[in-house]
Structure formats: C-alpha cells, structure tokens
Amino acid sequence: MNYNESLEKLLSLTDSERVSGRGQHTRRYDLTRMRVLLDELGNPHLNTPTVHITGTKGKGSTAALIASVLSSQGYKPGLFTSPHLHTFRERINFDGEPITADEFAALIEDIWPVLTSINHDGSHGFITTFELLTAMAFLHFERKKAGFQIVEVGLGGSLDSTNVVQPQVCVFTSISLDHTAILGDTEEKIARDKSGIIKDGCVVVTSPQQPQVMNVIAQACQDHGTAFVQSSEECTCTLSSADLYGQNFDIVAPWGEFSFRTPLLGAHQLENATTALVTLQVLNELGFTVTSDSFARGFRSVQWPGRLEVLSEDPLLIIDGAHNPHSIGKLKEALHDYFQFRRVVYVLGFSSDKNISAMIQELPYDNAEVVVTRSRHPRSASVETLASEFSRLGVSVKQLDTVNEAVQYAMDLAQPDDLIAVTGSLFVVAEAREFLLNIPPELYPSLDAGMPIR
Known part of the structure; x- marks a missing residue:
C-alpha cells in the first residue's frame, strides 16, 4: 500500500471534520470501539508517559511547546495534534518530524484488517477517520519508543477518541464558546465535557480561565482526588521585547527566574508558554528530568506555523x-x-x-x-x-x-x-x-x- 492508497482508505471512513453525511455511517460518540481497536493492537497507548491537553484555544501551541522542550531534553516525544495545515502526516509527529509517507501507509495497512473486523461486527458503531488516526499515532509512538506522548484532544474531552490514555498530567488551556452544537452552549457545559479527561492519579494544570470555568475544573479535580495547579498562581510572565519573528519574556516562578525567547507571537502565547512551563515543572516533580536549559532551547526552537x-x-x-x-x-x-x-x-x-x-x-x-x-x-x-x-x-x-x-x-x-x-x-x-x-x-x-x- 502506498501513501495515496492509504489516504483513500482513511477518507473512506466517517469523518466528522467533513460535511455531515459524507461518510458511510452516522457517527456515534462512544469510546468502546476505540478501546476494542487498541486492545487488538496491544494497547500501545498505555506504554508511554503521557501529557493530555484540552481547551478551546492554545492547546496546539501549548502541546508544541511542551513537545519541543522534551525533545531538547532528549526524550524523543510523540506529538499528536489536529487539524493539519498541509498534509495528514503533520498530525503524527515524532521528535520534531512528521511521520513519513511510508510509515503512514504501513500503519494503515497493519491496522486495516483489525478495523475491518470491528466495523463488520458493527455492535459498537464504526471506526471513524479521527479514531483511526488516533490509533495510528499511539502505535507509531510505541514503535518509535517515544519517551513521551503529547496528545491533543480532537473535540471536547469526555468522548474524544484520545480519552483512553492514562496521563501523568492533564492540561487545560483557555476555554471559551466553540462547537456549541456538540459540547454545549455555555462555558460551564463545555468545561464539564472537557473535564472528562481528568483521571485518578494525574496532576491537572490549567491556564487562566473564567471563574465559572475554573470552578468546573476544580470540582472535577476534587471528585477525582487529583492535584490542581493554576499556572497564573504559580508564575508571573512579563514581555520584555518583541520583533516580527519572536518575543522575549521573563517568568518568575517559585523554582526560579527565567528569560526565554519564542518565535510564537502574541500575549496569548506568553500564557501558553507559562502553562507549558508549569506542566514541565510538574513532570520534574514527578521524577522526569527537564532542565532550565531545555526549557530555553525548546521554547526558542518550537515550530507551530499559521499562528500569528x-x-x-x-x-x-x-x-x-x-x-x-x-x-x-x-x-x-x-x-x-x-x-x-x-x-x-x-x-x-x-x-x-x-x-x-x-x-x-x-x-x-x-x-x-x-x-x-x-x-x-x-x-x-x-x-x-x-x-x-x-x-x-x-x-x-x-x-x-x-x-x-x-x-x-x-x-x-x-x-x-x-x-x-x-x-x-x-x-x-x-x-x-x-x-x-x-x-x-x-x-x-x-x-x-x-x-x-x-
């Protein structure tokens, strides 16, 4: 199977990113078939330390920042994001590089018989395009022996196909109104759906939120008995200078004072960088070494095109x-x-x-x-x-x-x-x-x- 043939198979499935009704089957929101698929593949998603990221805005940038720092530290992280700009291969990234066309095609060829069997049975609904991509990412990261996987939620949280991981850290970037027909018509309803990614035993890090959103996340943390860290209470971040191709900023935190540069422009990217820094410090406290030099190199070298x-x-x-x-x-x-x-x-x-x-x-x-x-x-x-x-x-x-x-x-x-x-x-x-x-x-x-x- 070549790359173009693999894309044909991928796009033959139901795809919620396309116009409704274009796929073969009506989408059913259910994680059962995702768990069945991954179980048949040996549960690759459970073999790699994980950071799971949700939010309305900033989750992709924050994921990219975290992955870039972990790459600078030598962890060789996998990064799964959506949507893509120019090619599906961008969505599955290993240590700063998109999956190759041959690797992409090989994954679909390997997974397709299992997927076909599940869809033929049909008792749990039918595997979608995004669910297949999610499984491909997990399997690719396992095969590459990734030191971490940074997983961005596709839509919402509770029933998103990525919500099968057992993360060390769950990250919430800024939450506002979007996808209201699916997630709910208030910030509280959306936050409640996104809070479904919180698992017992993880640590939750959040960017600044509206009070009603913060209350929902805090309650979910209390229900799960998880530690809850607000980035804005941990750090202060100040812009020092900027040009057309990046900005310099200072962060004061309980564990040190730092000066960084990032090519990502905008005050919202300073917020994302602060959330990324707090998340990485949490990983430090969990026993994963990430040095301040890696913070600086990762922030400076991050690539996340199409954003300012x-x-x-x-x-x-x-x-x-x-x-x-x-x-x-x-x-x-x-x-x-x-x-x-x-x-x-x-x-x-x-x-x-x-x-x-x-x-x-x-x-x-x-x-x-x-x-x-x-x-x-x-x-x-x-x-x-x-x-x-x-x-x-x-x-x-x-x-x-x-x-x-x-x-x-x-x-x-x-x-x-x-x-x-x-x-x-x-x-x-x-x-x-x-x-x-x-x-x-x-x-x-x-x-x-x-x-x-x-």
Missing part, C-alpha cells in the same frame, strides 16, 4: 488561524500590540458552522480594507454569505472566490505602511501559506473536486 506568522515583510503580511470570537479578539489585540501599520487589509474566510457574525464584529474597520474569500474546504462559507454579514455592519467588501486570488489582490492593494492580515479559518491560512511559500497542497481525489480536507 509573518510570511512577508514587503508588504507586511501575517496569517493567523483564529476561528472563533475569542481568538479573533486575541488577534485584534496582537495586531495593535505587536505591529506598526497605517491601514490593515483583511483577507477573511470562515467556516459555515462558526459564529461568523460574532467574529466579524470583533475586528475594527475604521481604517481598513476587507477582502472576503473561501477555502476549498467543503465547510467554508460562501463569499456571498460573508458579504451579506458585512453589509449589516455597513462595511463594503471585495469578493474573491479563491484564497490565492484574495491574497494576491491584497498584496497588490497594500501600500508600504499597510498590514495584510489573513485569518478566520485554519483552512484559509493553510491555502495562503501554500500560495506564498509554494507548498503543494495535499489533494484527495475521492472527494468532490479533489478538495483538501484538513
């Missing part, structure tokens, strides 16, 4: 995968605090299942040009829909049907002291990166029009 990333200086162009009102608000703050410009040219595209109206109201348009577009993803909102939303605010927009056209138009329009901000969806950001950096997209011919699914 500068792709051009002339004109100044940044991309950011903000895709809910909270993260759009953080982007607005970062543009003001980290960049100097006369006018902003927005290139905006959103997924149709998001709160588009709330997101566009987060951005200022007093001295701005707006270009609306759509990604190739089947969930993307049409440019007509976006134009209609902006018309309600009295904002006129330029409509362009492809991200490539929209980015090129913005670059032609921009003056030397303007800033171009491409945002609204990771799918839009991915296509902008592909266009500007000449990255070939990973296309899936089995889907309509060879549409990339990220």
